[in-house]
Amino acid sequence: MKKNTQYQISNLIRPDITRMEAYTPVQPFEVLSKRLGRRPEEIIKLDANENPYGPSPRVLEALSRFPWYHVYPDPQQNALRIALSDYVGVPTDYILPGHGADELLDYLCRLFLTPNDAIINCPPTFGMYSFDARLSGARVIDVWRDEHFQLDVEGIERAVAEAETPPKLLFLTTPNNPDGGLISHATLRRLLQLPLLVVVDEAYIEFAEGEGSVAAWVPDTPNLVVLRTFSKWAGLAGLRLGYGVFPLEIMQHLWKFKQPYNVNVAATVAGLASLQDLPLLRERIAALKTERDRLIAELGQIPYLRPLPSQANFALCRVEGQSAVRLHHKLAERGILVRYYDKPGLRNFIRISAGRPEDTVALLHVLRSFR
Numbered sequence: 001m002k003k004n005t006q007y008q009i010s011n012l013i014r015p016d017i018t019r020m021e022a023y024t025p026v027q028p029f030e031v032l033s034k035r036l037g038r039r040p041e042e043i044i045k046l047d048a049n050e051n052p053y054g055p056s057p058r059v060l061e062a063l064s065r066f067p068w069y070h071v072y073p074d075p076q077q078n079a080l081r082i083a084l085s086d087y088v089g090v091p092t093d094y095i096l097p098g099h100g101a102d103e104l105l106d107y108l109c110r111l112f113l114t115p116n117d118a119i120i121n122c123p124p125t126f127g128m129y130s131f132d133a134r135l136s137g138a139r140v141i142d143v144w145r146d147e148h149f150q151l152d153v154e155g156i157e158r159a160v161a162e163a164e165t166p167p168k169l170l171f172l173t174t175p176n177n178p179d180g181g182l183i184s185h186a187t188l189r190r191l192l193q194l195p196l197l198v199v200v201d202e203a204y205i206e207f208a209e210g211e212g213s214v215a216a217w218v219p220d221t222p223n224l225v226v227l228r229t230f231s232k233w234a235g236l237a238g239l240r241l242g243y244g245v246f247p248l249e250i251m252q253h254l255w256k257f258k259q260p261y262n263v264n265v266a267a268t269v270a271g272l273a274s275l276q277d278l279p280l281l282r283e284r285i286a287a288l289k290t291e292r293d294r295l296i297a298e299l300g301q302i303p304y305l306r307p308l309p310s311q312a313n314f315a316l317c318r319v320e321g322q323s324a325v326r327l328h329h330k331l332a333e334r335g336i337l338v339r340y341y342d343k344p345g346l347r348n349f350i351r352i353s354a355g356r357p358e359d360t361v362a363l364l365h366v367l368r369s370f371r
Contacts, residue, residue: 036335046336046363049314053287053288055234055236056273066265069266073264074268080243081097087275088215089215096244097263097268101244104242104243105132107254108199113137114136115138116139117136118138118141118168124341126201169197170196170199172191172198174188176312178316180314197224200224203229207313208312209289213228227244228242230270233281233285236274239266239270241271292314292354298364304322314354317352324350325342336366
């Protein structure tokens with residue numbers, strides 16, 4: 001009887017979910033420490049674009065003093081939205097915090113997509129766009145970037161015009177992950193002429209130079225959504241705090257759609273404290289940008305690496321004459337963790353997060369010892 005019940009239960013799972021590939025996340029320190037046989041402080045973690053300086057000291061102080069962890073959070077996150085309005089320069093009514101920007105990606109897909117709807121994805125890019133779309137049963141139309149990781153704008157326009165069912169969402173990352181390239185404002189304005197919702201993920205925008213964020217466009221652009229996060233610039237990756245800037249027509253549906261207590265009080269306290277300590281956090285951003293530029297320049301002197309320009313807090317490198325997977329393993333044996341790729345559009349690449357100056361020194365010393 002039990003065997004038959006298990007068989008029937010497994011047949012109730014959606015067939016598209018059983019066929020899906022799992023998303024591969026990076027591992028936390030406690031897992032890495034055990035696997036590598038090293039204490040966490042002996043590991044140089046440059047594989048997930050985390051901020052090595054951690055959160056502002058004001059965050060730790062605010063978290064230690066907060067008295068109401070036993071009380072449910074504000075379901076409308078009013079204080080955080082007011083502070084974010086000042087930071088982003090957009091009225092509060094357009095802003096919705098989330099349990100990381102990933103939660104807001106999931107909300108968008110579930111809000112807009114039904115089975116057989118479609119999104120446009122521009123790989124190589126962040127993997128959660130296609131992952132969340134498929135969770136909603138949608139099709140993913142891939143318009144691949146060129147060998148220099150530039151968008152194929154004409155290809156995107158063609159995909160929209162020729163699709164049997166018009167795609168509903170276009171996901172764009174600027175700076176893009178994994179290469180760190182910015183999308184120009186002119187290109188974004190051109191793509192906003194398409195009859196779909198353009199979702200611009202600005203997870204790394206604080207590290208970019210040049211034209212900057214397009215969040216201020218949202219109130220006058222009904223088909224634009226901008227997503228942001230505290231994970232990178234503010235060092236809050238472990239607390240999962242992001243936010244989106246949405247047109248009001250979408251906001252009215254998100255308010256009834258989202259989980260009421262989606263952002264926990266610790267994340268809210270940390271976000272508010274971060275926004276009260278911007279001078280310090282901007283100093284850290286500047287330090288990471290300096291280290292990124294130094295890293296790219298030094299990596300370019302290593303014969304088997306070809307780093308790409310980046311406007312994020314990482315550098316993507318093509319590996320030549322040896323295996324990126326093997327290089328990744330050799331670095332891990334020395335306690336240095338980087339990300340490697342060996343898939344379409346990213347054959348034999350590694351991605352290295354910008355760290356502290358001493359992290360760069362240690363990394364370069366080991367890389368130069370390899371032949």
